[in-house]
Amino acid sequence: MERPGTIRRRVSGISRQAKNRSTRRSVGVGIGLVGLRDLDYSPASHDQLRTGAMDYHLKPVGKICAHGGEPLEPSTVCVSVLIERDGELLRLDYCEADWQGPPEGTVGQWRCTVPEPVVSSVLTIDPDSLMRYFERLADEPDDPAEPLQQKLRYVVAVMLWRKRRLKLGGSKMEGDREVLEFSGVRGEGQFDVLDCKLADDEIDELQDRLNEQLQREEWS
Structure with a gap:
C-alpha cells in the first residue's frame, strides 16, 4: 500500500x-517570417517571429484596429506591424482600409488574415x-x-x-x-x-x- x-x-x-x-487544445495564430518588411503572411503553428538567429514571441492578431478602433472582423485582411517602443517590440494590427503607412519606429510589417475566434472544446x-x-x-x-x-x-x-x-x-x-x-x-x-x-x-x-x-x- x-x-x-x-x-x-x-x-x-x-x-x-x-x-x-x-x-x-488552445489554438494560436503563428508568425513565421524570413524577413521583416512588406512580406505576405500565412499562419504557422506558434506566435513566433523568426529573423535570422533571433526568435521573437508575439501576441496573436488583436481584436480592434490600432488606428480607428474598429473591430477586426474574422476572415478579413489586416496589416500588422512590429514597432520598437521603450526598447521592446510591440505588435499593432490595422484594418486594411485604415492603413496609412508604417508608424514611426516600425521594424517590420506584413499582411495577414484575421482568424476565426477559437471555441474551446x-x-x-x-x-x-x-x-x-x-x-x-x-x-x-x-x-x-x-x-x-x-x-x-x-x-x-x-x-x-x-x-x-x-x-x-x-x-x-x-x-x-x-x-x-x-x-x-x-x-x-x-x-x-x-x-x-x-x-x-x-x-x-x-x-x-x-x-x-x-x-x-x-x-x-
Whole structure:
C-alpha cells in the first residue's frame, strides 16, 4: 500500500496532464517570417517571429484596429506591424482600409488574415455540478466487466480532487487492485475509486467522452 503523500503526488501528476492538455487544445495564430518588411503572411503553428538567429514571441492578431478602433472582423485582411517602443517590440494590427503607412519606429510589417475566434472544446462545469455527476457514477454498481465506467469515475475523481471538492485520504488493496479513498470536503462519502493508472492518451479520450456526455445531458 502506498502512503497518502505518494498517492497525492501521483494523482497530482495526472491532474497536471489534464491541465496541460487543455492548454494544448488552445489554438494560436503563428508568425513565421524570413524577413521583416512588406512580406505576405500565412499562419504557422506558434506566435513566433523568426529573423535570422533571433526568435521573437508575439501576441496573436488583436481584436480592434490600432488606428480607428474598429473591430477586426474574422476572415478579413489586416496589416500588422512590429514597432520598437521603450526598447521592446510591440505588435499593432490595422484594418486594411485604415492603413496609412508604417508608424514611426516600425521594424517590420506584413499582411495577414484575421482568424476565426477559437471555441474551446473543453467544457467548463462548476465543481458542485461535477460532484453531483460523480455521486451518480459512484452509485452505479462497480462492474469489472465495464472498465470504461471505472476509468471515467477515476478521471472525474481526479478532477474534483484538483478542484478541492474531494480530498484523498489514502488507499487500500482489494485483491490485486488498489482502491483510492476519496471523501467530499462537505462530508460526502467515502468514495472508493479504482486506481486505473491511466496513460496520457487514455486520459485524453476519457475527457472527450466526459465533455460529450455532460453536454448531452446538460449538466450545469
